[in-house]
Amino acid sequence: MTMFKFDHIHLRSPNPKETAAYYERMFDATVIRSEKGGKPRVDVNLGGQMVFIAPVGPDDGTADAPRQPHMGLEHLGLIVTDIDDVVAGLKAKGAEFTMEPTTIRPGTRIAFLRGPENVSIELVDRNA
Secondary structure (H helix, E strand, O other): OOOOOOOOEEEEEEHHHHHHHHHHHHHEEEEEEEEOOOOOEEEEEOOOEEEEEEEEEOOOOOOOOOOOOOOOOOOOOOOOHHHHHHHHHHHHHOOEEEEEEEEEEEOEEEEEEHHHHHHHOOOEEOOO
């Protein structure tokens, strides 16, 4: 049987450096700068997951990000501990939360914030 493993998430941004800096500032992601086909490339390692950030120009014909909720890929989920402290720290860095920490079942609390290009990011504390 074929074994599938997760490889990457691919984001598009009008400013990849700024988007990468957001993930670095908010989540301590590691920014990786390289070249692909002679063009600069910016990726991040976010909690062990590679996030490729592709540039989008004004004439690329790219649609705006969808509004929540929508069909298809809806959000990224990140595991945290002490969610209330994490949320307070992210707010101090300027994060915009769309849902404050909420207990969804005993022992599990979640919160949502909005990242660049309207990416929805869920924080999950399974030991709350």
